[in-house]
Every structure is written in structure tokens, then in C-alpha cells.
Amino acid sequence: MSNLSLQVLRTDVSGMPMEWVNYQDAARLYHGEQVAYTCGEPIYVIHGGINAHSGLRSAIEVHSIIATHGNNRSLYDGYIPPLNNRALFRRDANLCLYCGKRFDRRDLSRDHIKPLSFNGIDEWNNVVTACKRCNNHKAGQTPEQARMQLLAIPFTPTHAEYIYLQGRQVLADQMKFLLAHFPRSSPLHKRLSGLT
Numbered sequence: 001m002s003n004l005s006l007q008v009l010r011t012d013v014s015g016m017p018m019e020w021v022n023y024q025d026a027a028r029l030y031h032g033e034q035v036a037y038t039c040g041e042p043i044y045v046i047h048g049g050i051n052a053h054s055g056l057r058s059a060i061e062v063h064s065i066i067a068t069h070g071n072n073r074s075l076y077d078g079y080i081p082p083l084n085n086r087a088l089f090r091r092d093a094n095l096c097l098y099c100g101k102r103f104d105r106r107d108l109s110r111d112h113i114k115p116l117s118f119n120g121i122d123e124w125n126n127v128v129t130a131c132k133r134c135n136n137h138k139a140g141q142t143p144e145q146a147r148m149q150l151l152a153i154p155f156t157p158t159h160a161e162y163i164y165l166q167g168r169q170v171l172a173d174q175m176k177f178l179l180a181h182f183p184r185s186s187p188l189h190k191r192l193s194g195l196t
Contacts, residue, residue: 006043007167009065009174017163017181018068029068030060040064040173064171081162083124085110090165092129093191097151098143099134109135113150114142124156152187161188 007020010029013036021029027046029035040063048058081087089108096103098111111130114120117140128150130138138146157165160181164170170178175192182189 004044006064006169006171008043008062009040009163009167009177011065011067013067013069015067017160017178019163020167023062026062026066027060029066030062034068036067036069038063038066039177040171043171064174065177079159080124081157081159083122083127087157087162087165088124088127089129091155091157091161091188092152095129095151096131096134097128097154098130098138098148100151101131103131107131111135111138113154115140118142125154128152128154155187157188158183158186161186164188164192 004023007022008026010018010021010026012018023044023046042061043064044062046060046062048060050057085108086105088110089105094102094105094108096108108129109132110127111134112120112122113126113128116122120126134148138148143150158181160178164175164178164182167174179189179192
């Protein structure tokens with residue numbers, strides 16, 4: 001129960017997932033009395049110094065999900081998460097969306113469905129995960145021009161979905177909490193609901 005590499009899911013008071021924090025940031029939030037309430041299981045205990053007067057050692061029990069005071073309204077209306085390859089590849093389950101094979105991250109690339117050379121935009125709804133071979137074969141063409149079938153429709157993740165995509169090792173209670181914030185029609189919801 002002392003694996004300090006585990007991330008803590010931080011939410012606002014309303015329960016909206018906000019970000020992953022490490023054990024140092026979690027301890028600062030607890031110590032600064034920013035934690036409104038906790039959810040999930042305790043994942044570690046952080047010990048401090050010994051009080052000279054009482055002889056007692058301080059300890060903070062850190063839960064897997066902590067709600068902090070304040071909220072972030074900007075996450076509710078029109079939020080579009082930043083696009084990066086790590087989150088993109090995870091959104092597409094490390095599958096090439098042309099040949100359908102699963103690859104290691106180092107063998108994947110970001111493909112623009114409508115190529116940048118045709119005024120395509122570098123945004124979630126215009127990019128998919130592709131293996132390097134399929135991306136090279138497609139080159140600067142649309143899938144139709146390259147006679148390649150796109151296996152799934154790209155989508156822009158919601159903030160809660162993006163938080164999941166950014167997580168390193170999502171614990172079962174954190175996954176259950178995040179899934180409750182995914183849209184019911186989310187492809188991620190369908191793929192991940194069997195994991196809880």
C-alpha cells in the first residue's frame with residue numbers, strides 16, 4: 001500500500017474530474033486543507049516529522065480520488081483537450097485504424113484523414129492512429145484516394161475521457177468513477193466498461 005508512483009485523481013467539489021496528481025501534490029492539497037472529501041480506496045500513507053511536544057508522527061492517508069475546493073467552469077462548456085500522440089494512440093487502443101493491427105507506441109504515427117496539404121486541420125476529428133507502413137502508403141492522400149478503409153470514426157474526447165487517456169495506471173475505483181462521467185455513446189465507454 002505504499003506505491004508512491006500511483007496517481008491520484010483530483011476532482012472539483014462537484015465531482016468533475018480535473019487532473020492526475022502525484023503524491024507530493026496530493027500531500028500539499030491535504031496539508032493546505034484544499035481536500036473537500038475523498039472517494040475510492042486509500043492508496044498510501046505519507047509520514048511526516050515527529051512533533052516535539054506530543055511525540056506523535058504526522059501521517060496523511062491519501063485516497064485514490066480527492067475532491068478539492070473550487071471548480072473549473074471552463075471544463076464544462078466547449079472544452080477541447082489538447083491533441084497529443086500519447087492520448088491519440090490510447091484513444092484508438094494502439095490500433096492502426098487502416099490495417100486493424102495493434103502496435104507498440106513507437107511503431108505508430110498520427111495520420112491526418114484530410115491531409116494537411118489539402119487544408120486538413122490537426123484536430124481530434126481529423127486524426128487517427130496509423131502504423132508507419134499504412135501512413136507511408138497513404139502518404140498525402142485521403143483514404144479514398146489511397147483506396148484504404150478507415151475502420152473507425154475519430155472523435156474528440158470529453159474532459160473526463162481525456163483525463164483517462166492521460167492516466168498511467170488507472171486503478172479500478174478511479175476507472176469506475178471516470179466511466180460514470182463518459183457519455184453513454186462514447187466508444188471508450190463501450191470498450192472500457194468491461195474492465196471495472
